[in-house]
Every structure is written in structure tokens, then in C-alpha cells.
Amino acid sequence: MKIPTQLTRALALARPATHGTSRILFSQSTCLAPSILTRSRPVLSARLFATSSKPGQLSLGQPSHSTHPHLINKGDITPGISATEYALRRQRFADSIPDGSIAIVAGYTLRYATGGIFHEFHQNTDLFYLTGFNEPDAAMILEKDTSKFDGKGFKYTLFVRPKDPSTEIWDGPRAGLEGALEYFGADSAHPIHKLPERLLQVLKNPLPYSGAQIITDLPTTPPMPPSGSASLGHAASAPSTPAWTPYATLLSYMHESSTSTTPDKPLNLYKVRTLSGYNAVLPRLRLIKSEQEIQVLRQSGRIAGRGHVETMAATKPGVSEAYLHSVMDHAVRRRGADGLSYVPVVASGKNALILHYVINRHIANDGDLILMDAGGEYGGYASDITRTWPVNGKFTDPQKKLYSAVLKVQKACIDKCNERSNVCLEDLQNLAFELLKVECSKLFKRKLGHAEMNTLYPHHVGHWMGLDVHDIQSINRSTKLRKGMVITIEPGVYVPNTDNYPEEYRGIGIRIEDDVVIGEDTCIVLSAEAPKEIEDIEAVCAGLVGTRD
Template structure:
């Protein structure tokens, strides 16, 4: 590793540096040098390698002077290929170690606690931005370093936009609020979505639609095992079938187009870890293995369109959990965040 050297004068202004000895002690580096030595070290290494793994080959000229690159090539540089690095790293990140799972359990517990406090705090007249601030505060208070992403705090029909992040409207009596938020703990992200009534009580249409989504959420979580020999794409296909059945039971007549393009236009989940949408170069068709971590997040978003039952129009609901794949049983990292109707209403009734 190449690092800034210790410098008492600079550290007085900018804080302590790890330094060469600290890098070996704290980060396990076999060798450590001052960063000023990087160019000479890099030129020496280049003379004896066939491949360089890097994601941005255009940065090569900035690592060493172009004249030096040319000289190396003329004097027998044996470099054959520049190969991508990130996909190799992502493969290593896909299956979590037991220690990583423990960190993600803590991350999930912190964010779940924030959801409990936010539900208790919500009331008509408060704003989406205030609820955002409440989440930021509660996550940091309980140990998160930052929010893992800009949250969605969507009151009423704002929830019909998947990535609504304006978060600046007033929360109104009789509406639901959909919140997609998670904290980051020791570098590992949580990604939770819950939907609850602003006034603490679901109306009957809200309750019916919410229970439909919840039933799909719970059924999909049960699929999250190695024994089921299924992929995220496979779980998504099941979620579409399940949601169609649930909607038909409460009076919807929907085509496949309406369901997958309008009412439920997103995927049921994604990989989770050091990033929120983790492992972006790895597709969701691979079979799930023990200690992979994914999200399960079915949703329903009913626009103001008379092809759908009027009493459900303008309602958006998503329920998202973080799940560790097990051999025979999944482990839900976000199980302490209320999602049953009775639990949400009880939590909201304890308004503080």
C-alpha cells in the first residue's frame, strides 16, 4: 500500500494519518511505502507482468508519464492485456462471510429501530422532509455512520413514483406514507421499505391492498433458500403470479401488461452488501447460495385510472426486507421492523 506519511504539521489541521507502520499494523499490508514512491515502484512492476487488472484503462497515462510508458514498451514491456477488475471483486463479494453477516445483522437492527421510532413519531401535518430528518437522526443515534442512500419519503400519491426523492410535501390525514430508507454500519448497507398510515389507522381499502402485498412479501421470503434452487429472477416470476392472484381476490381484473408495466413495474429484489444495489455487473439469474444477501420488495402502485378499482386509486405500497440466504431457512435481517397491520397500528398508536 502507498500512503501519506505521518506529518505532525499536516495532521494538526486535517487529523491523524495512519502512516506506513499503521497500514501494516491495522490493515495487514505486507509492504507499505510513502505515496511519492508509487511511480518508480509501478514502472519496476510493469517490466515483469503479462496482465494488468483495472477498470479504467484510460487512467494508465496518469499513473506514469506517457514518455515513460513509451520507453517501457520500446525496452521490452511484456504486458499482453488489460483486464477488468470490478467483476472479479464482485464475485468475491457475492457470498458473505459469517463475520459480514453479523455486521449486516447489526445494520438491519439499527435501521429497523429507526423505522419503529419513525412510525411512532409520524402524524398529520408533519412533512416528508421532517420524517427524513427523523430517520437520519435515529440511524446515527443507534450506530449507523450515514444513511446508505437518499431515502424515498412519499406521502399519499407521491408513492406512485418509484424513486420519489423530493421529500418536501406535507403528510396528510388519511394518506399512507411509503418510506424506503436504510443506514450504513461498518460499510454495509441496509435497504428497508415500509408503508404505514399517517394517522395510525389503515382504511379498509388501504388494509386490503397492504395485506395483498404483505402476503406476496412473506411467500417470496420463504423461497430464499439454497434448497429451493432458485434465482432472484425465479423469485420475481413467482411474485408476479402471487400478486396477480392476490389482486384478483380483491376485485382487480388485470392483464399481464397492466401488472408488470403499471401496477408492479420493478423487480422483486437485488443483491445487497457494501453497496445498496450491490454487484451491479452480476445478473440476477444465478442460483441463490447460502450467505448471499438480497432484498425482497414486492409493491403495488395504483394510478388514477378507471381501469382499476376507484377505491384503490392513488395508493402506493412497497414492503422490503433484507434476507440472508440459508441452506434450508432464510434469515430476515429486518424482522424487527414492523410490517404486520396489527403491529404497525400498535406502533403508530404509541405516538411520542
């Protein structure tokens, strides 16, 4: 079957070549590695790869214990997550899908800002969750058949960029096929440009059992390119998996018109099921965090919490929001984070009324508040923390009253973050909404209605959190909270600058957000190192409490 031109062009990213001093990003050159390898060696090995810098040292396109022992412990694939845990995740996933099914999980490619200038790479978190593989242009195929595959019941194949010494001079080492087998534990490994050929086989060859499915988030309809005229909606509502990527063509070309050279529809196209949509298996597995995940999330929260302390201490009248942004970024990176987990909100004064204010270019003025919504990413896991503090280090009386009201409501919600309370995120939203309505009615000396509270408090109290900041969005907020889930609790009040409200409260925006692990009878606040009591915040701003490394 013919593969469309844009697919060939996109997958050529997997095998660039160099000519002189210029990189040819869409070269059609032949890869230097063999076309297929099958694992017959232990998962973890001290094998010397082509790009190793020392004898016995394993070089990949990401940190490993061999190359970064200060970041990765022996036996771990990524910080805090062991090879054994990744294997158990794949086993649980395989156990949860019908026999004979084939799961296809595609990673991301590099995103480019312009020309040859690329953004920092971030992997598709479904692929990362199942493999720990953190290089561009990769995919996993998991084939379940309980009647074979050495009693394990499934086969795990990685498609990756082969090793290419001439390219690695420019871009650094790659895991290659050998690394996919040795380090990531794949049963077999292929070059990424072989993936379309394998997809054709998956879609056209009969599946072994009647209930078998093809499970993937690769689209089965032709993608639409981004349009400058069409509205994409609110940024927070954007899908976690971009629709327009090189991989978006991998299945869509099966829908070519009847005038094409391949008018026949593939046998298995109607058996395609979503990987991460409603009622899908993988989001349910990701929803409950393991002990290893919780420890990594603890570290992510600890790093970001200390970053908030450092940023509070750096605040004074006349500093710019951009400067505070940079303080937070530096604070998390120097403590071991990969960077900020999202573009932070650093909103001074009335800018805090814009929920996703990310311009971060104004000057912080004496008497105003700073609302900073910022987290770090450690080992692939996010933290998401919001704190509000006075620019000059001292809350005014009205600021203190409004802040205390929001803090009171946040604590009431956190008290319900346990399995025993038998609540869901929607229940917590209703609780926060009603409590904030009571508190604001007291402060504004009049009874507030539902519609007005929607203006003062226009967002939800929380969301799932993990590898993604807004994790597993297909899980409904009506799901009861259970031990091992991780959520945020983030009530806020944003008082419009209008005559409807007492002058002393106008233009004030306050949000307090913590990351919380659900327990049976209690909870763990992962972001506890970011101070939120008024006395503690003022002490940090006054320099009475030092930052910790």
C-alpha cells in the same frame, strides 16, 4: 515516462500543506514521512504514533480499539471484522488469481460539493473489503508469486497518505506508513504519490509467468469528463465505481498519442483484466458472506429496523417528509450507525408512485400512506428496508387490502430464500410478478395483462446486498441462491391516478422490503425489527409499542 498534468494535480491531494490560516489543497510540498517502510513488527501494536493523544494509544484516520473501544473490539480492524478475517480475504483472493499476477485496487478521494466543502468520505468497497482501510487517497497492490514471499505466496502493499502533523491539525490523524504496517498488516507501505511510479513498473516490466495478469478496475482508456448535456440514465443504473476520479488517469495516460514523448505502448497493457466485472474473482468472494459479516449485517438491520419503528411513531398528519427523514437519520446514528446507507425515500401519498422519490419536502396528509425506503450503514455494511404505513395510524379498508396483497407476495418470496429451493433472483422476480398479477386482478375485478402489470410493478424483486446497498452488480441475477448470500426482497404495487383503476386505489404506492440471508433450508430476515404486519404497524403508530435502543 511523463505523467500528465491532471494526474500530478490529482495526486497532490495526498500531500496538502498549510500556509497561515488557509489550506492549499493542491500543494506540491514534500511529505514529512519516509518514502518506504517494510513491516518487520507484529500486525497489531500499541506503538505510539505522532498524533496519539495518550501514551500507547494508536491514532488513525478511522476508529480503532485504542481510540474507540466502545465501537471496535480488540483484534478487530473495523466493527465486527477481525484482522484475521481481512488477512483470510486477501489470502483467498490471492489463491484465486493466476500465479505471477498483480492486483491493483485503488481507493477513493474526497468528493467536493463546492470549493473546499467536501462530502462525507466513503471508501471504494473493494479496497475496504480486502483491507479495512477507510481513509481517502489510498491504494493496494497485491503481487502473487508462490515461489517467494515467505511461503504466503503474495505480497500486500499499501499506498497511503503519509503522516503530516501540520495537515493533521486541520483534518485529524492519519494512519500513515506506520499505521499501514502496524494496524492494517501490510507487508510494505509507500506514500500515495509514489503509486504512478509503481504502476509504470507494473505495466512495463515482464510478468514472471505466461498466464499472469494485471487485475484492476483502473481504466485503460482516457476518461471522459461529465457532460451536462448527456443523459447518464437512471440513478439506480449508475456504475458503482465513478468514472471521473483522480485515479481515472493512472492508466489512461498510457494511451497518449504517438506524438507524445512516450509513444510506445507498455508491455503488459493487453494483460489487464477487470477486478470486479463479469466472471471476475473478487465479486464471487464478496457474494458469500462470512459469519462475521452476517453478524455485522444483523446489527445494521437491527439499527435500521428500530429507526423505522421510531419514525412510524413520530408520524402524524401535518408533519413534513423532511422531518421524518431527520427522525430516521438521527435514530440510526444514535444507535451506532455511521449514518443512512443511501438518500432515503420518504414519500407521502402519491409521491410513493415515484420509485426513487428523494425530494422529501411535502407535508404528510391525513388519510395518506407514507412509503419510506431507508437503511443504515454500520461498520461499512448496509441495510436496505422499506415499510409503508398510514399517516394517521390507521389503514383504510382499500389501503389494508392492497397492503395485504403485497405482504402476501413478499412472504411467498421469502419462503423461497434458501438453497433447498434451488432458485435465483430471476425466479423470485417471476414468482412475485405472477402472484401480484393474481392479487391485483382480484382487487381491481378484472384480469390484468403482462404489460399492465409492468406499470403496476415496474422494478425487480431484489438485489445482492453487503458493503454496497446494490452489492456486486456484476453477479448475474440468474445465479442460484446459496448459503451465505444476502439479498433484498421488495415487491411493490404503484397504482396510477387514472380512471383505469377503482377510485379507492388510485394514487396508492406500497412497497415492503426486507434484507435476507440465504440458508440451506431456511433464511434469516435481518430487518425483522421493522414491523410489517398491519396490527403491529398500527400499534406502533398508536404509541402502544415503544422503541428500543
